[in-house]
Amino acid sequence: MLTPSEQWTWYYCPQQDRLLLDIDDQLQFSSELSAANLNDKPVRQPFSLAEAEAFWRFHEALQPVIVDDALRFELCLHALANRYRQLSAHKSWYFATQRAQDSGLYQLVQLQGKDTLLALVVASDLECVECLLLEDGESLAGKQLSRHTVIRVLRNRALPTEVDVGYARTA
8 A cells, every 4th residue: 555755745726626635746636626615726846744644544544334445545545635725615415414512523424314414524614524525425414425536524413433543543
């Protein structure tokens, strides 16, 4: 498996209209973020030590539920790309209210729409959490949601899972 490196570089590509991460000469990650979704358009932004640490925390959180190394790697990069995402309004009406409200960063949660969706918390504040969907599913409103989508919801919509994610690896 590839490991984070200070040689990795984030940048916005206007030709592809995507946020990209150059990993090496032969490998590039293309996020789902277009210019309209970006709060910043990085120009050759090196991968930081904080991002490397966050990568390993996301990786560790996903390990119990995502067996495929390549998919886990890709999901970690989608989670990291979220820092460039423009803040959006929450879409809490997509999901049922849950009892628990104590989900936090790097935690696996369930969102209850018409389908129960497994997600990873990639950002949080006092009122909301931003969740990276780990599977496709349908919201209460009937909207089809796809894996890799980051959705912002009120904390009372995210139910922490019972999966033991162990200790986080540091960079």
